[in-house]
Amino acid sequence: MNHIERLQDDGFCVLPDVLTPTQVADVRARLLRSAEESERRGAPTFIPSLDHNAANVRVFNLLDLDPVFRELILHPAALELVQGLLGDGYMISNFTANIARPGSRSMNIHSDQALVIPEPWEAPWAINVIWCLDDVTAENGGTLHLPDSHRIRRVADLPDDAVARMVPFTARAGSIIGMDGRMWHTSGANITENQERALLFGYYTMDFIRPQVNWNATLSPETIDSLDPELFERLGLGPMANVRHGGSLTSLSGVL
Numbered sequence: 036m037n038h039i040e041r042l043q044d045d046g047f048c049v050l051p052d053v054l055t056p057t058q059v060a061d062v063r064a065r066l067l068r069s070a071e072e073s074e075r076r077g078a079p080t081f082i083p084s085l086d087h088n089a090a091n092v093r094v095f096n097l098l099d100l101d102p103v104f105r106e107l108i109l110h111p112a113a114l115e116l117v118q119g120l121l122g123d124g125y126m127i128s129n130f131t132a133n134i135a136r137p138g139s140r141s142m143n144i145h146s147d148q149a150l151v152i153p154e155p156w157e158a159p160w161a162i163n164v165i166w167c168l169d170d171v172t173a174e175n176g177g178t179l180h181l182p183d184s185h186r187i188r189r190v191a192d193l194p195d196d197a198v199a200r201m202v203p204f205t206a207r208a209g210s211i212i213g214m215d216g217r218m219w220h221t222s223g224a225n226i227t228e229n230q231e232r233a234l235l236f237g238y239y240t241m242d243f244i245r246p247q248v249n250w251n252a253t254l255s256p257e258t259i260d261s262l263d264p265e266l267f268e269r270l271g272l273g274p275m276a277n278v279r280h281g282g283s284l285t286s287l288s289g290v291l
């Protein structure tokens with residue numbers, strides 16, 4: 036089975052060595068600077084409605100904070116997973132980070148597809164590409180997932196002991212993990228003395244689903260001006276909001 040077939044069948048796959056150790060160190064340093072910049076701009080990195088305490092550091096709006104994130108969201112290895120699950124008609128819905136430091140605890144369980152469209156969830160219409168900037172282990176808060184839960188169509192079908200049945204993803208720094216948007220998951224608790232677990236979450240959905248964030252409101256004019264055409268299009272910043280790729284009306288994009 037290749038990794039796309041594993042993603043389709045198991046609901047996730049792990050691709051090692053997508054980033055070199057030097058690249059991991061560079062992206063991680065930029066993430067820490069972005070966390071500071073986010074606070075400076077007034078966007079807090081501790082979100083009490085998500086996390087139990089400030090040991091979790093959340094960084095939203097990565098695409099506006101450092102150009103490296105604009106490269107990663109279109110990284111060919113990530114897009115291969117996205118296209119392998121969703122096909123070519125996808126959009127970029129969000130790109131965020133969660134640094135789980137010692138003392139962090141699990142958030143509420145959820146599936147990311149459930150956050151953007153109502154049940155029943157019949158098909159994979161969303162995918163997360165998780166960038167591992169540290170070795171990810173059970174002890175340092177590796178994302179917990181409920182095996183096979185990408186086949187669950189309704190909340191009522193979740194087992195009562197879903198949390199107890201969850202198992203952590205493990206991966207080396209530099210890996211990416213593709214996770215079907217229907218997979219139920221949560222952050223793990225970081226029970227180590229001194230190991231941080233920094234992850235980036237690139238979230239992509241089918242192009243008929245409204246993105247999680249309004250990119251027109253979150254990206255600065257300077258960032259929008261600097262976007263390459265592919266990224267501009269995949270963020271839904273072009274004039275057409277909802278015309279299927281390849282549909283007969285796409286020619287309208289030239290006249291609007």
Ligand SMILES: O=C(O)CCC(=O)C(=O)O
Binds near residue numbers: 133176177178220221
């Ligand atoms: O940090 C994690 O492991 C999971 C984070 C997550 O699921 C979320 O922020 O929605």
